[in-house]
Amino acid sequence: MNYTLHQLQVFLKITQTKSITKAAEELHLTQPAVSIQLKNLQDQFEIPLTEVIGRKLFVTDFGKEIALAAENIVNEVHSINYKTLAFKGILSGKLRISVVSTGKYVMPYFLSDFTNNNKGVELDVDVANKLKVIKALKNNEVDFALVSTLPSGIEVESEVLMDNKLFLVANQKTELNNPKRANEFLSNTSLIYREEGSATRIAMESYLNKQGIKARTKLQLTSNEAVKQAVIAGLGVSIMPLIGLKNELENNSITILPSKGLPIITNWTLIWLKGKKMSPAATAYLDFIKKEKESIKNKNFSWIDSF
Structure with missing residues (x-):
């Protein structure tokens, strides 16, 4: 057996991601490079480590055993490196x-x-x-x-x-000069939400419930950046953390709308x-x-x- 530490590290990442492409992305390698390392490791065993069914990669039972051993080996190598640094007085x-x-x-x-x-x-x-x-x-x-x-x-x-401050935000063309009319405005405006499980989503829903506001139409997106771009494009308004809006506020592509009970501060x-x-x-x-x-x-x- 002449497998290398690098081959074991690549194979371990493949077993974790169940994908050559994703493993390559996380390892900052090209997809062909990952495939070559997997082939070189596989060539040293008579039993398959992986199999592809319907374009989907599966790790065989034998492959899972090898992955467990690989993880132990990689962890031991890390431990050796950390101990070496510790003996040199370096935090590791x-x-x-x-x-x-x-x-x-x-x-x-x-x-x-x-x-x-x-x-x-x-x-x-x-x-x-x-x-x-x-x-x-x-x-x-x-x-x-x-x-x-x-x-x-x-x-x-x-x-x-x-502090984490959340404000009601819209694109630069949207106007709401009277905070007292915010509830009416929000009841008749498309609202952009984060996905279920997001703390921002939970905070937004809690605020709307307290204000007795029922959304007319909803748009759900899975990242803060996606919500931000949707707001800028005028697809609707949202309650968002201030922390991710610095550039947009400075270049006036997003504006903060006054609204009762905002900002939410966590x-x-x-x-x-x-x-x-x-x-x-x-x-x-x-x-x-x-x-x-x-x-x-x-x-x-x-x-x-x-x-």
């Missing part, structure tokens, strides 16, 4: 964070200085909707999660990073399982956040205070 290990989708506008600023100053820390960030983020946290698959509302049914500890909060035994990398990151969060916020997000 993997820092795993799950981020709700709109949090992608926030989290990078609270990571950049830490990762730049700790090159031995491997960063693994997953961006998903709230349901998937909380599931990853419950399953102890991540060290931290970034959310805008605290989850129920799970005991967590938390560190507030900054908090961008870093959470972790209560009682979790943190790795050295996670402990160091939490210490960094507690010390530096105010300066990070003031440096990068002071513009939010003007709204």
